[in-house]
Amino acid sequence: MTHWAEEVARELLKIGERHVISTGISPSGTFHVGHLREILTGDAIYRAVVKLGGDARFIFLVDDADPLRKVPAGVDESFKEYIGVPIWQVPSPDGSSKSWSEYHLEPFLDVLNDLGASPEVIRTSRIYKSGEFKDIILTVLRNRERLMRILGDVTGRRLPEDWYPFMPQCTSCKRIDSTRVLSFEGEYVYYKCSACGHEGKVSVSSWAGKMPWRVEWPAKWRLFGVTCEPFGKDHAAAGGSYDSGSRIIREIFEREPPYPVPYEWFVLKGKGAMSSSKGVVVSAYDFVKANIPQVVRFLYVKYLPMTHVEFDPIWGSLNVYDEYKQYERVYFKLEEPTHGMKDVEYIYWLSQPDGEIPERPPIQLPYRHAVVLVQIAKDFDHFLEILRRQYSEEEINENVDYLRVIYQRAKSWVEKFAPENVKFKVLERVTRDVIGELDETQRQFLKSLVEIFESEEFTWSPQEIHSTIHNVAKKFGLSHRRAFGVIYMIFLGKPEGPRAGYFLYSLGRDFTIKRLKEVLEL
Known part of the structure; x- marks a missing residue:
């Protein structure tokens, strides 16, 4: 079978050899894991085109000229005074010298770098400020009535007679969502602001405001020659912005619309669709920094873009890691593929941040085991020391x-x-206050464990440790809960913890025996 990214690339190369794959997100709030789907879908298509010998440019248009529409959850209410102001001009919510848009954008660019996604980052405000949009703005102003007819036909909604395809920024109150165009002459747009009552004029040869979304999107296609763009399923709906954009690019700019790649939402398990403004998010930064880059890429490139994904950042992350490592083992022919696995080689290639396949299979360390070890290890060197008990030097x-x-x-x-x-901390020392009073059965249980663990015949392995605890508990009539509970109390100070076999194995034989003896001496 052919992977979806390669299928898209082949369709594009039927149209021509040179392509511009565009993505775009507004930095109006926290970038969440749903936003990663936009960029990584574009990145996969870009890589697929290049792999097939095509010439491709990959761009990320940062919509920082958008107005601040509402104050997101958790942000001081004083920011309400900036509603309607372009977010590149709104102060950072942390009081730093950054703008609102850069405050949210910078962590996202950091994680894109981690993931090996390297689009050309273009801020929309810069396009307006540089005057690159000037001719296009004048074109849409001159075609106002045609645009009104197109938008009315596509959306089924009649626009007001005084509508214009431009939102001037009021030079008094700085809002762009409350101005009404009165007229335009040459490069000047005359307006009145309903928020503060100011009347004035602005020149579109530099920053003066912005086009509304349904006009600005096809304007970007025209300016950059976009040939392919992934976008959320809402834009792909009948009467949506892709439909209106397609009419505008053809009828006003006399170009063809880009090849569409709509995608489904990432839904936060138990909470529904993610929303930065409502605070229902898992930030892209937190998620990427808590998972290895290959696994994050795997999560996005494995599924067809229109596949609905219910996302669980807790156990789901561990499961995706396991699935990625399974694909890795199949790729390196360490095991056979299971039913339903497909496009293994292509998916594994797309999962690599640098696009380079390792010469040999990386170490097969389960993430579930790693999250236990990092809570045991004092530092990275200690982490490696523990691993040397299980893996070769x-x-x-x-x-x-x-x-x-x-x-x-x-x-x-x-x-x-x-x-x-799941969180724990190994006790530096154990006291009677921590473990309480042990009864005689528990003491005999622990004493028997020490004798077995000290025996030269005993193999210190996770499986042997676990089965030994189970068998000795059974011998002394201790329930599973009481037997393993006392083990956890001795080492963690609480009655539950990670799988005991792997846990004690990772602590080491000497440390385990020493701690058990200390308890028996209390």
């Missing part, structure tokens, strides 16, 4: 850089996403 040395990423990302996952019952 050669394998550790070959994967140091890869393991460093896993170590850093797993620590972030624990900090940002782990439920409280």
Whole structure:
């Protein structure tokens, strides 16, 4: 079968050899994991076109000329005074010298770099300020009545007779959502502001305001020669902005619309569609920094763009990691593919941030195990020391850089996403106050464990440790909860914790025996 990105690329190359793949997001609030779908869909198509020998340009248009429409949850209400002001002119919510748009954009660009997605970043405000939009703005102003007919036909809504395809910025109150164009002459637009009553004129040869979305989108297609663009399914609906944009690009600018790649939403499990303004988000920054880049890319390139994804940043992240590693093992022929697996080689290639396939399969360290180890290890060197009990020195040395990423990302996952019952801290010392009074059965249970663990015949492995605890508990008539509960109390100070076999194995034989003996001496 052919991967969806390659299918799109082949369709594009039937049209021509040179392509501009465009993406666009407004930095009006926190960039969330749903926004990553826009960029990574575009990135996959861009890579697929280049792989097939095409000439491609990949751009990310940052819609920072949009007005601030509402104050997002968690932001001081004083920012209401900036509603209607272009977000590139709104102060940063943290009081720094950055603008509102740059405050939200910079962390997103950081994670795109992590993911190996490198679109050419173009701020819409810059296009207006440079005058690149001047001729297009004059064209749409001169074609106002034709645009009104097109938008009316597509949307079924009649526009007011005094509508103009431009939103001037009031030079007095700075709003662009409350001005009404009175007329235009040459490069000057005359307006009146309903918010403050000011009347004035602005020149479209530089920053003076912006076109409304349904006009600005096809204007960007015209300016940059866009041939392909992924966008949310709402724009693809009948009567949506892609339909109106297609009419405008053909009838006003005499060009063809870009090849459409609509995509479905990422829905936050249990909370519905993500919304920055409502605070219902998992930030792209937090999510990417808590998972290795290959796994994040895998999540987005594996599914068809129109596949609905219910996203769980907690256990879902761990499951996606496991699935990615399965694809990796199949790619390197370490195991056979399971039913339903397809496009393994292409998906694995697209999952690599730098587009380079490793020469050898990376270490197969389960993420579930990693999030336990980072809570045991004092630092990265200690993390490697623990892993040397399970993996060869050669394998550790070959994967140091890869393991460093896993170590850093797993620590972030624990900090940002782990439920409280998953978090733990190994006690530096144990006291009677912590574990309480042990009865004679529990003491005999622990004493028997020490004797077995100290035996030369005992194999110190996660499986053997777990089965030994289970069997000894059964011998002394202790329930599963009481037996494992006392183990967790001794090492963690709480009655539950990670899988005991892997946990004690990671702590090490000497430390485990020493701690059990200390308890028996209390």
